[in-house]
Amino acid sequence: MEKKLYTITIFSENTVGLLNQITIIFTRRALNIETLSVSPSALKGIHKFTITVFATENMVEKVVKQIDKRVDILKSYYNTDDDLIHQEIALYKVATDKLLSLGSIEKLIRQYNISILEINDTFVAFQKSGHYAETQQLFDELSSTIGVLQFIRSGRVAITKSKVERLSDMLESLKKFEQE
Amino acid sequence: MEHKKMSGSKILIESMIKEGVDTIFGYPGGAIMPAFDALYDYRDKLNHILTRHEQGATHAAQGYARVSGKTGVCLVTSGPAATNTVTGISDAMLDSTPLVVITGQVGAPLLGTDAFQEIDVVGITQPVTKWAYQIRRAEDIAWAVARAFYIARSGRPGPVVLDITKNAQFQEVEFNYQPCTYIRSYIPVPEVNMEEITYAADLINNAQKPYALVGQGVVLSNAEAELKAFLEKADIPAAWTLLGASAMPTDFHLNKGFLGMHGNVSPNMKTNECDVLIAIGMRFDDRVTGDLNTYAKQAKIIHFDIDMAEINKNVKADAPVLGNAKDTLPAVTAMLKPAKHTAWIDSFKEYDEKEYEKVIQKELYPEFGEITMGEVICRISEATQHKAVVVTDVGQNQMMAARYSKYSQTRSLITSGGLGTMGFGLPAAMGAKIGAPERTVCMFSGDGGFQMTIQELGTIMQEQIGVKMIILNNHFLGMVRQWQEMFFDERYSFTEMQNPDFVAIAKAYRIEGKEVLKREDLDAAIADMLKDDKPYLLVVNVEKKGMVYPMMPAGACVTNILLGD
Numbered sequence: 001m002e003k004k005l006y007t008i009t010i011f012s013e014n015t016v017g018l019l020n021q022i023t024i025i026f027t028r029r030a031l032n033i034e035t036l037s038v039s040p041s042a043l044k045g046i047h048k049f050t051i052t053v054f055a056t057e058n059m060v061e062k063v064v065k066q067i068d069k070r071v072d073i074l075k076s077y078y079n080t081d082d083d084l085i086h087q088e089i090a091l092y093k094v095a096t097d098k099l100l101s102l103g104s105i106e107k108l109i110r111q112y113n114i115s116i117l118e119i120n121d122t123f124v125a126f127q128k129s130g131h132y133a134e135t136q137q138l139f140d141e142l143s144s145t146i147g148v149l150q151f152i153r154s155g156r157v158a159i160t161k162s163k164v165e166r167l168s169d170m171l172e173s174l175k176k177f178e179q180e
Numbered sequence: 181m182e183h184k185k186m187s188g189s190k191i192l193i194e195s196m197i198k199e200g201v202d203t204i205f206g207y208p209g210g211a212i213m214p215a216f217d218a219l220y221d222y223r224d225k226l227n228h229i230l231t232r233h234e235q236g237a238t239h240a241a242q243g244y245a246r247v248s249g250k251t252g253v254c255l256v257t258s259g260p261a262a263t264n265t266v267t268g269i270s271d272a273m274l275d276s277t278p279l280v281v282i283t284g285q286v287g288a289p290l291l292g293t294d295a296f297q298e299i300d301v302v303g304i305t306q307p308v309t310k311w312a313y314q315i316r317r318a319e320d321i322a323w324a325v326a327r328a329f330y331i332a333r334s335g336r337p338g339p340v341v342l343d344i345t346k347n348a349q350f351q352e353v354e355f356n357y358q359p360c361t362y363i364r365s366y367i368p369v370p371e372v373n374m375e376e377i378t379y380a381a382d383l384i385n386n387a388q389k390p391y392a393l394v395g396q397g398v399v400l401s402n403a404e405a406e407l408k409a410f411l412e413k414a415d416i417p418a419a420w421t422l423l424g425a426s427a428m429p430t431d432f433h434l435n436k437g438f439l440g441m442h443g444n445v446s447p448n449m450k451t452n453e454c455d456v457l458i459a460i461g462m463r464f465d466d467r468v469t470g471d472l473n474t475y476a477k478q479a480k481i482i483h484f485d486i487d488m489a490e491i492n493k494n495v496k497a498d499a500p501v502l503g504n505a506k507d508t509l510p511a512v513t514a515m516l517k518p519a520k521h522t523a524w525i526d527s528f529k530e531y532d533e534k535e536y537e538k539v540i541q542k543e544l545y546p547e548f549g550e551i552t553m554g555e556v557i558c559r560i561s562e563a564t565q566h567k568a569v570v571v572t573d574v575g576q577n578q579m580m581a582a583r584y585s586k587y588s589q590t591r592s593l594i595t596s597g598g599l600g601t602m603g604f605g606l607p608a609a610m611g612a613k614i615g616a617p618e619r620t621v622c623m624f625s626g627d628g629g630f631q632m633t634i635q636e637l638g639t640i641m642q643e644q645i646g647v648k649m650i651i652l653n654n655h656f657l658g659m660v661r662q663w664q665e666m667f668f669d670e671r672y673s674f675t676e677m678q679n680p681d682f683v684a685i686a687k688a689y690r691i692e693g694k695e696v697l698k699r700e701d702l703d704a705a706i707a708d709m710l711k712d713d714k715p716y717l718l719v720v721n722v723e724k725k726g727m728v729y730p731m732m733p734a735g736a737c738v739t740n741i742l743l744g745d
Binding site: 012013016017020021024028061062065066068069071072073074171174 | 310363492
């Protein structure tokens with residue numbers, strides 16, 4: 001079966017050791033996590049994990065079921081890029097003199113939709129958000145011309161294009177269950 | 181309402197009593213001493229069994245849980261004690277045994293400092309538990325204990341670890357116990373889906389050659405009667421996995437035998453002949469399926485399970501039926517048309533006869549030569565009127581015991597299936613006897629496995645646990661030797677064992693014992709062993725190079741069965 005990039009979304013209780021509970025499931029199957037992003041979700045007390053991984057669908061289906069089975073996990077599901085609106089953010093630090101030597105900074109800003117965060121005598125720091133390929137393209141261009149002093153990219157964040165809100169639906173049905 | 185203040189230790193004990201605990205297997209030590217001190221005042225309510233090693237405590241708790249259906253409980257200290265429980269916890273995870281293991285931990289201020297006997301118990305046990313939690317303050321103890329027992333026994337059962345820091349055991353807080361019946365992020369039993377039920381019933385009603393595989397799920401959900409009604413209504417032949425043994429009595433007319441690597445011939449062969457394969461509370465382990473690429477490809481697969489993660493894990497299910505077998509089996513049965521599949525059921529006979537002639541007869545009724553393993557099992561099963569709880573170690577003794585014991589009631593075979601833990605037998609048998617004191621408990625072990633947890637003879641002596649221990653002594657690690665003979669050119673790399681005088685060891689523990697060398701002495705020795713309810717060690721010197729047949733080699737097709745010469 002063909003390996004593809006899958007995005008796994010996990011909603012969990014915010015308890016100590018949860019990340020470990022999730023990562024051991026990947027470790028057992030020798031799956032490399034490509035990106036990982038964790039933050040409080042829109043719902044108070046519930047954390048959201050977004051994990052990307054190269055795997056076959058068969059494998060990712062089993063991993064998601066095993067994650068979902070953990071007691072502290074509320075909901076876990078997976079998507080391909082087609083189902084998602086997704087974004088990563090990258091920060092770049094370059095030497096000011098080298099950047100000025102490029103000539104037109106305006107062109108670079110317009111072409112890549114860059115926001116400048118800091119300018120001083122020694123360096124300029126800016127950010128770009130977009131898909132992996134886009135932030136990578138800017139990095140490649142800069143490092144082949146003026147060099148990049150520091151570069152960092154976040155894990156992916158994503159929302160689904162689907163009209164079904166899986167977690168809200170689940171919490172809704174749980175509420176009914178609690179009332180019964 | 182004002183509640184009385186109590187120490188965390190006392191709260192721990194009181195909470196366990198509220199959960200119905202009456203027996204604890206444990207071993208005291210530094211970080212759990214406050215809890216043991218509290219336990220001292222509850223000796224009338226809680227029977228604490230002091231094992232000789234913490235691994236023994238976990239296996240004993242497993243044996244207790246498997247025979248009784250109750251949750252097994254262990255109480256041990258931190259560090260090495262906690263790591264010693266990891267084998268039993270892993271075993272319980274793979275075999276879905278409800279277990280609550282309570283470990284002491286260094287005081288909260290010392291956490292993370294490499295303090296004496298400090299180890300990251302939660303980190304170590306998370307991969308092998310349903311839930312592992314560290315309690316750092318007394319006010320969380322009652323809540324965590326309630327939650328631990330709920331998680332361990334609900335849905336697909338499994339082990340839970342509670343790691344309690346020493347300061348939490350000393351601290352005094354109000355005690356207010358609330359049982360746990362609901363956790364919003366945890367759905368132990370999926371709701372019964374009528375579409376799944378109808379589709380499964382349809383497949384069975386249209387089947388010409390339906391065939392059921394019975395796993396431990398049937399036992400865990402107490403659905404033995406529901407299974408029988410289901411099988412009888414549509415006249416479905418059924419076979420059992422190692423952990424599904426005794427879910428159906430041996431003499432039940434639709435019981436066709438044991439599945440898997442050393443199972444019976446017909447149950448394995450028929451897997452690839454049936455048209456609808458009905459798996460009930462089993463997980464298509466590789467020791468059952470062999471090569472998945474050639475496994476039951478001709479059949480529609482119905483998979484009853486309580487655990488969603490088992491569906492499509494190994495074998496793709498055409499018709500998953502999620503839920504508790506106790507609910508789903510009767511729901512499907514109600515929609516079944518009464519049927520007769522006489523010709524299909526009769527077709528098992530041909531293989532059964534072949535296996536009897538090629539394997540069973542020689543194993544059970546040899547006319548000359550050394551004593552065989554199967555013959556010992558068979559005599560003991562007969563001598564106990566097939567009513568004993570059979571506990572096994574791992575290896576040839578285990579396969580022989582599973583094959584040649586007959587079962588007349590449920591929960592009669594206790595064995596380490598998933599993890600295959602040598603050393604499981606002896607402590608598990610102690611737990612089983614404590615969990616079912618009215619039943620005879622016969623423990624079969626090899627000479628290798630017995631020596632892995634032999635120190636538990638001390639526990640048996642102190643508590644006078646009436647376990648009947650049978651060592652099938654071939655002076656070899658028999659199963660490994662068998663593989664070396666079959667697949668490694670008879671290169672017996674480190675499998676031969678020089679053994680001690682086991683009867684003399686038993687005697688040192690003031691346990692009666694006897695060694696049997698000759699066939700003609702076997703029956704009398706068995707009778708002597710079973711004369712009372714006291715512990716007894718029977719050492720039978722069996723053939724050195726005995727083989728367990730039939731054998732489906734690892735990873736081979738389920739119909740590729742070797743019968744020996």
